[in-house]
Amino acid sequence: MTIKRIGRFTIIRELGRGAQGAVYLAYDPQLDRQVAIKTLRPGAAQTEILLREARIVSKLQHANIVPLHDAGESDGSAYLVCAYIEGGTLATMLQHGALPAVKSAEIACYLLDALEYAHQHGVMHLDIKPANIMIGQRGQPMLTDFGIARLIQGQSEASREVVGSPQYMAPESINGEGVNASSDLYSLGIVLYEMVTGVVAFQGENVMQILNRVAHEPVAAPSAHNAELDEKLEAIILKSVGKRREERYPDAAAMRAALKEYLGGIGEAAANDSHSTLDFLLRRMRSKSDFPALSNIITEINQIVASESDSANKLARVILQDFALTNKLLRLVNTVSYGQFGGNISTISKAVVIMGFETVRNIAMSLIMLEFMQNKSLAHQLKDEVIAAFFAGVVATQLAVGRNIRDAEELMICAMFQNLGRMLVTYYFFEESQEIARLIEQGLTEEQAAIKVLGLTHNEIGIGVARSWSFPKRLLDGMEKLPQGEAVKKPKTEAEHMKATVNMANELCVIAAATATQEKAQALNRLRLRYQDAIDISERKLNDALESGLKELSRRAMTLEINTARSPLVKKVRQWSGLPVEQPAAEHREQREGMNGVHGIESVLNAEAQEDASARPDPETVMGAGIQDVTNSLVEDFNLNDVLLMVLETIYRGLGFKRAIICIRDNKSNAMVARMGLGEDVDAVIPRFRFNLAFEPDVFHLAVDKGVDIVIEDLRAESIASKVPAWYRGLIDAQSFILLPIVINKKTLGLFYADMQQANSLKLSERQLSLLRTLRNQAVLAIKQKM
Structure with missing residues (x-):
């Protein structure tokens, strides 16, 4: 019989079937998204335990773990609801034979990141195998089937339960010695063995024969199946699959470190090959603790902007994760540089609505890159590279003044990121960058020197990295350097016009920085002649x-x-342009003229010396500005979701809540259901943040039924504990929260929720509570206007 529905989910098709059950692609009508549903066959042992542990595991949030959204029971069968990852499994990839050694090691490193995170949260997987490793469309490895994991705490050392798949399970699981985190490392070692050899380490005619060999027979050397395998990688694999736990790596971090050391050596040995150089650079970046976070946020922002279905809520949520980025972006969009947008933008949500996805994306990416590179250890060399890139971006926007350029901010980011490769090489290949500088002094061009040392030009490296960050083709094309010495042809498209402007800006900055003042006129004339067919501009x-x-x-x-x-x-550049190098008064006057309400650089520097620039703004100021944002939007033709997001963001940022959520009444299911949220783990929380409206004696129903605002300072308090429902305690670990019902015509149609981690941290003044109520009332007004 064909299954059409499981719970609320509509089945689209079957994705696969195994001994425990089947996996389906399904549609979730509540959240309008596709999900993967794994069913456990009726009567499967320990269904109740599996579901209970799956709910615990669902709190794991990691880039290399497929999120487990929900667990339930339908027609007597348990099921798990996971994110649907487009792509295939590692098992499918291995059907075509072994993978390259470097690729195999890189996949293992990502999976070890996931295991380290899971183990730190007290969770073991215990069924790591190629079929449980998804490879996304962009090559991202992700562990799935965490729903049948086990908790480290309370795991019996004496347990004789055999868990996992025979060919990949650790010997101690078979011998009844009890499993622990090392068992996962063994399984991953066996998977790595299969990736580099194309064969399973242990085979047999039946399950018992396989189990016996796993428990008692040594693993054959991988080189027996792959004679070209590097000795270092083989040693890592053999150590990871030691029969006894004490023979293996002590933890995931140690095994990952060994693999990254191997990858670094491979990269250096292959540095003269262009493809290997780019791969090596990307590996070197991933091995740093901070760069993966940078890559993830830039990639996520680009993917959101490229998507036709993602909303302003999603883009705002990503930016709001970074407190410093949020503050800098809002300060920047309210300067005279962005006067065309009218100023007075106090929320990221409104910035997205007014300025558009792409403009906010471009500003955010430039700020992220500036923040990252400004804080690197090679202070002097790198900081001037960053300022040079920043300056090139600014000059590009000045060259566009009065010309038909669709988005000057695109010019800014293309001109700035055209220097991305040089900045990355300075940081990650410092010795090589010094060698490139020496070759330039000997007469080679920068391109020739970079190719000789690295095998690629700086520009090719930068574009390669930007491509891995999901930069759109328009920006990648704009970053591309034009051939040196040739006259630039007349642009036929807007994209070619942008590329010409970006290149002229960068070349103008290089000329100003590297040419003697007495050669200024000749240098400008050469630049003008090179670009005269593309950009008609005078030396002046x-x-x-x-x-x-x-x-x-x-x-x-x-x-x-x-x-x-x-x-x-x-x-x-100041000297070359004929401007005095040191004229503080003039410089301060320029600062005063350019800033909205800022009283000169001296006052700013003094203020910075006294307080941290990233200190949280005054809550009442943030909320007051947000209220003004919403007020301005309400007098225009507004989108209701945009206004509700502005209200939600102002609540979230104003008081520094851990998370903020808006719920809407769902009459069909007679429930209050979370629809939109900001903050920590909100993607995992929203699908399960819901409660039936049939009365229960708890604070949520009190807020909804009576329409009263509720502030819980400490849910552990004796007078409160019994009034906090079990569904909430199982979902949220925060100790303080506030509920603000949205009441229209005496009926509660929605609910604002916001929480803080620590008890007694939600101490609201009368003024703050009044501002929160004003924000809620603005949401009421917005809904009324659209009814």
Whole structure:
């Protein structure tokens, strides 16, 4: 019989079937998304235990773990609901034979990241095998089937239960010695063995024969199946699959470190090959503790903007995860540099609505890159590279003034990121960058020197990295360098026009930084002649672009707390442009003229010396500004979801809540259901944040039925504990929260919820509570206007 529904989910098709049950692709009508549902066959042992542990595991949130959204029971069978990952399994990939050694090691590193995270949260997988490893469309490895994992705490050492798949389970699971985190590392070692050899380590005619060999026979050397396998990688694999736990790596971090050391050696040995150079650079970046986070946020932002289905809520949520990024972006969009948008933008949500997805994306990416590179350890060399890239972006926007350029911010990011490769090489290949500099001094061009040392130009490296970050083709094309020395042809498209402007801006900055002052006229004339067919601009206007670029750089740098005062580049360009290098008064006047309400650089520097620039703004100021944002939107033709998101964001940011959620009444199911949220783990929380409206004696029903605002300062308090429902305690670990019902015509149609982690941290003044109620009332007004 064909299954059409499981719970609320509509079955689309079967994805696979195994001994425990089947996996289906399904549609979730409640959240309008596709999910994967794994059913456990009727009568499967320990169904209740599996479901209970699956609910615990569902709290795991990691880039290399397929999220487990829910668990339930339908027609006597248990089922697990997971995110649907487009792509295939590692098992499918291995049907075509062994994988390259480097790729195999990289996949293992990602999976070890996931295991380290899970083990730190007290969870073991215990069924790691190729069929339980998804490979996304972009090559991202992800562990799935965590729903049948076990908890480390309370795991009996004496347990003789055999868990896992025979060919991949650890010997101690078979011998009854009790499993622990090391058992997962063994299984992953067996998977790595299969990736590099194309064969399973243990085979047999039946399950008992396989189990006996796993428990008692040594693993054959991988090189017996792959003679070309590197000795270092073979040693890592053999150590990971030791029969006794003490023979293996002590934890996931140690095994990952060994693999990354191997990958680093391979990369250095292959540095003269262009493809290997880019792969090596990407591996080197991934091995740093901070760069994966940078890559993830830039990639996620690009993917959201590229998607036709993602909303302003999703883009705002990603940006709001970074407190410093949020503050800098809001400060920047309210300067005169963005005066065309009207200023007075107090929420990321409104910035997205007014400025558009792409403009906010471009601003955010430039800020993320500036923040990351400004904080690197190679302070002097790298900081001037960053300022040079930033300056090139600003000059590109000045060259576009008065010309038909669709988005000047695109020019900014393309001109800035055209220098991405050089910045990355300076940081990750510092010795190589020094060698490149020596070759340039000997007469080679930068491109020739980079190819000789790295096998790629800086620009090719930057574009390769940007492509891995899901940059759209338009921006990748704009980053591309034009051939040196040739006259630039007349652009036929807007994209070609942008590329010409970006290249002219970068070349103008290089000329100003590297050419003697007495050669200025000749240098500008050569640049003008090179671009005359593409961009008709006089030498005077080129010089004006530099001068206005210096002013704009000064304004933006001050807003973003970037110190350009000691930059050799800025001093050289000022001198080259005929501007005094040191004129504090003039410089301060420029700062005052360029900033909205900022009283000069001295006051800012003094203020920065006294307080952390990333300190949280005053709650009442944030909420007051957000209320003004919403008020301005309500007098225009507004989208209801956009306004509700502005209200939600203002609540979330204003008081620094851990998370904030808006629930809407669902009459069909007679439930209050979470629809939108911001903050920690909100994607995992929202699908399960719901409660039936049939009365129960708890605080949620009190808020809904009576329409009263409720502030819980400590849910552990004796007078409160019995009034907090079990579904909430099982879902949220916060100790303080607030409920603000949305009441229209005496009926509660929605509910704002926001929480804080620690008990007694939600101490609201009368003014703060009043502002929160004003925000809730604005949501009421917005809903009424759209009814």
